[in-house]
Amino acid sequence: MLEIKNVTKIFNGGTVNEKVALSDVSLTLEDGDFVTVIGGNGAGKSTILNMVAGVYPVDKGSIVIDGVDVTRLPEHKRAKYIGRVFQDPMMGTAADMWVEENLAIADRRGKTRGFKWAITKKDKAKYREELKELDLGLDTRMTTKMGLLSGGQRQAITLLMATLKRPKLLLLDEHTAALDPKTAAKVLEITDRLVKENSLTALMVTHNMKDAIAYGNRLIMMNAGKIILDVRGEEKKNLTIEALLEMFTKASGAEFASDRALLS
Amino acid sequence: MEFLTEFFGYLGGTAPSIAAQGMIWGIMAIGVFITFRILDIADLTVDGSIVTGAAVCIIAFQSGMNIWVAILLSTLAGMLCGLVTGLLHTALGIPPILAGILTQQSLWTVNLLLAGSSLSFTFFEQDLLPIVPLEERIGNTDLILLGFVAVVIAILYWFFGTELGASLRATGNNPNMSRAQGINTNFAKVLGLVISNGIVALSGALLVQYSNGYNINMGRGAIVIGLAAVVVGEAIVSKISSGFIPRLIGVVLGGVIYFLVYQLVLFFDIKAELLKMLSAAIIAIFLGAPYLKKRYGKKKAQKEVKSNA
Ligand SMILES: Nc1ncnc2c1ncn2[C@@H]1O[C@H](COP(=O)(O)OP(=O)(O)O)[C@@H](O)[C@H]1O
Ligand SMILES: [Mg+2]
Numbered sequence: 215m216l217e218i219k220n221v222t223k224i225f226n227g228g229t230v231n232e233k234v235a236l237s238d239v240s241l242t243l244e245d246g247d248f249v250t251v252i253g254g255n256g257a258g259k260s261t262i263l264n265m266v267a268g269v270y271p272v273d274k275g276s277i278v279i280d281g282v283d284v285t286r287l288p289e290h291k292r293a294k295y296i297g298r299v300f301q302d303p304m305m306g307t308a309a310d311m312w313v314e315e316n317l318a319i320a321d322r323r324g325k326t327r328g329f330k331w332a333i334t335k336k337d338k339a340k341y342r343e344e345l346k347e348l349d350l351g352l353d354t355r356m357t358t359k360m361g362l363l364s365g366g367q368r369q370a371i372t373l374l375m376a377t378l379k380r381p382k383l384l385l386l387d388e389h390t391a392a393l394d395p396k397t398a399a400k401v402l403e404i405t406d407r408l409v410k411e412n413s414l415t416a417l418m419v420t421h422n423m424k425d426a427i428a429y430g431n432r433l434i435m436m437n438a439g440k441i442i443l444d445v446r447g448e449e450k451k452n453l454t455i456e457a458l459l460e461m462f463t464k465a466s467g468a469e470f471a472s473d474r475a476l477l478s
Numbered sequence: 479m480e481f482l483t484e485f486f487g488y489l490g491g492t493a494p495s496i497a498a499q500g501m502i503w504g505i506m507a508i509g510v511f512i513t514f515r516i517l518d519i520a521d522l523t524v525d526g527s528i529v530t531g532a533a534v535c536i537i538a539f540q541s542g543m544n545i546w547v548a549i550l551l552s553t554l555a556g557m558l559c560g561l562v563t564g565l566l567h568t569a570l571g572i573p574p575i576l577a578g579i580l581t582q583q584s585l586w587t588v589n590l591l592l593a594g595s596s597l598s599f600t601f602f603e604q605d606l607l608p609i610v611p612l613e614e615r616i617g618n619t620d621l622i623l624l625g626f627v628a629v630v631i632a633i634l635y636w637f638f639g640t641e642l643g644a645s646l647r648a649t650g651n652n653p654n655m656s657r658a659q660g661i662n663t664n665f666a667k668v669l670g671l672v673i674s675n676g677i678v679a680l681s682g683a684l685l686v687q688y689s690n691g692y693n694i695n696m697g698r699g700a701i702v703i704g705l706a707a708v709v710v711g712e713a714i715v716s717k718i719s720s721g722f723i724p725r726l727i728g729v730v731l732g733g734v735i736y737f738l739v740y741q742l743v744l745f746f747d748i749k750a751e752l753l754k755m756l757s758a759a760i761i762a763i764f765l766g767a768p769y770l771k772k773r774y775g776k777k778k779a780q781k782e783v784k785s786n787a
Contacts, residue, residue: 267658288662289657289658290656290657290660290661290662290663291660293657293658293659293660293661294660296658298658300654304652305652305654305655306655306658307652307655308647308648308651308652308655308656309651309652310647310651311644311647311648311651315644315647318644319644319645319648319656319659319661320659322641322659322660323659323660324660325660327640327641327642327644327645327661328640328641328642329640329641329642330640330641331639331640331641332639332640332641332643332644333644375659
């Protein structure tokens with residue numbers, strides 16, 4: 215489903231601020247893989263997702279989604295294959311547009327936008343049903359401006375937007391990090407349900423090791439722009455936080471850098 | 479009724495009609511609204527494209543074309559101006575304000591060449607113009623311009639209700655989200671600038687007919703007038719409705735109010751130059767007040783939290 219082949223990304227190349235964010239990273243995801251991604255701050259987790267999404271050009275290597283080489287495709291063209299949710303709840307939706315308008319925008323991902331009405335009666339009925347399933351009471355707020363909703367509500371809707379048109383790949387970048395624990399748990403639960411219902415292939419970055427172990431069928435750990443650990447199946451199910459930390463120390467030769475991860 | 483007729487007769491006889499001028503600048507302000515409010519770009523192209531619209535209208539009409547064709551050509555010329563600014567911004571990565579300034583400067587030359595190197599002159603014999611006639615038919619002028627306003631608003635209402643129009647709104651609102659949802663934000667920005675400057679040039683074509691004269695300086699400060707009309711009009715209408723059509727009507731009202739103030743300034747024999755600073759001040763106040771309110775409001779909220787703790 216996704217092939218990342220020897221991808222390198224260097225920010226500010228040739229200056230004193232040169233930063234190798236990804237160094238010769240390769241990763242292959244099978245159809246239906248739900249991969250959790252952990253690693254300390256600055257390990258390159260966001261960068262790898264951004265490279266797949268086409269936010270930055272690839273310096274070296276290639277990216278193939280479902281057999282299509284997308285390495286040279288701009289971000290908006292890759293969107294056809296990809297649904298995304300960001301860490302910042304503000305980032306995934308248009309704050310001044312209505313809930314239903316946001317959903318309608320997402321519903322046309324990958325299609326040419328022409329002179330048809332942006333939103334039809336049929337659309338509205340469909341969105342109301344989808345919102346009902348979120349179980350957050352949002353189906354009565356279809357004509358509320360997105361900006362008036364809470365962070366958790368916005369993330370839940372962003373998730374819906376990312377999966378409304380079934381994407382080949384779902385990219386989640388710490389999408390619960392900005393939420394309070396209770397809301398975060400709820401959004402994570404919705405995530406899991408949507409991934410399972412649509413049998414999606416997904417990459418989910420999280421700073422929470424417990425969640426990383428609990429969700430998905432595969433776990434990768436990153437450090438200094440490299441993937442240093444890749445665990446799947448039974449082995450992943452039986453992981454503990456202690457074991458993960460030990461593996462990290464062994465693989466990187468350093469203590470785990472993120473205290474957020476230790477705390478959770 | 480009699481009073482009204484007298485009143486308008488007076489206005490028609492002594493000064494250019496406030497409503498008519500206001501509506502012409504209101505149409506221009508709708509163009510500014512598209513870039514400033516929908517795309518979140520302050521586009522300075524308009525000072526040039528409004529004059530280009532005027533020049534093209536005159537030249538086309540003088541060369542024997544139908545006035546409607548002349549107006550259409552003006553609009554297309556304005557769209558071309560917007561295209562240039564849009565490409566400077568998206569293809570060459572120049573910040574939008576600078577891109578607008580560059581186009582505006584180039585248009586100064588273009589407009590001079592179009593006008594045959596004269597700075598100011600009058601093209602028309604009285605009554606040459608079938609669409610916007612002169613003083614004795616001032617009531618008609620208002621109606622015709624009202625028609626233009628209605629058509630422009632109707633077309634925009636339709637357009638921004640379509641998938642394509644919605645993608646422009648999303649782009650102005652959150653470009654990151656828009657790209658993630660597959661919208662070509664560069665295309666959306668260029669298209670918005672094209673539409674905006676087309677409308678601005680249309681207002682230029684109407685203005686030159688109305689004032690029966692072309693002046694290379696007629697567009698100077700247009701962006702400020704447009705922005706003033708936008709912020710004043712929105713302030714009035716936002717109390718009543720947040721709908722798209724009411725907002726656009728508000729913008730046109732803003733244009734009319736601007737010219738009402740303009741007439742007052744002239745009436746009280748105040749130097750017209752003062753109006754530019756007044757316009758700038760109005761924009762600063764209307765844009766700054768909500769910001770200060772938000773900041774002040776936050777401080778107050780924090781204080782409340784503290785006193786509760
Ligand atoms: N746009 C950018 N410009 C410069 N440096 C960047 C940029 N994005 C990320 N980096 C750097 O690349 C490294 C990896 O960042 P990132 O992928 O965001 O880490 P994380 O694993 O915390 O998500 C960091 O050192 C970061 O400072
Ligand atoms: Mg990150």
